[in-house]
Amino acid sequence: EAAVTQSPRSKVAVTGGKVTLSCHQTNNHDYMYWYRQDTGHGLRLIHYSYVADSTEKGDIPDGYKASRPSQENFSLILELASLSQTAVYFCASSGTEVFFGKGTRLTVV
């Protein structure tokens, strides 16, 4: 069964601090994505990757970095977390269909 695992599932971070969100997939998929969802809104693409050691900017990359050290792992990094980055973050992997993780609720205070 397709599996995308995100960690942590919930995090409270301090403004200006560094935050790393991790994602692991066991689907053998080349593509991985990080999306952001704000309350009552749809999903916006932050970064994505189609091969290890390479990442691409999505629609809202500012304030975020991404890292893809292996096919299975894809991280989202907030070097200097800000209040505006409070949101739910979803990781996904894809072959023909896209499979999502359960999300990480990030609160920046």
Added chain:
Amino acid sequence: AQKVTQTQTSISVVEKTTVTMDCVYETRDSSYFLFWYKQTASGEIVFLIRQDSYKKENATVGHYSLNFQKPKSSIGLIITATQIEDSAVYFCAMREVDRGSALGRLHFGAGTQLIVIP
């Protein structure tokens, strides 16, 4: 420019009736893929159904079906015999071609909240 648009923010229907959710998209690609996803109350995002642009026949999976109108760049989701558990937020999505591959980035609409009333 917004690539996927869902204009219905919320729909309420009575249980066991049929509901249609609208979605329009923009693309310059001749070949693309369209999807509908459901986000449950727990936040989980679940794949429902897919339409390949080169297929004329509307996709059907269980009590979900699509109304694909390519000239109008429209992909409606139809749920027949709605159940209480169908209450959720439904997202339309389009997959671009990336680097010549069909496995490109996925663009989402803003979502439609469906409320099924007993």
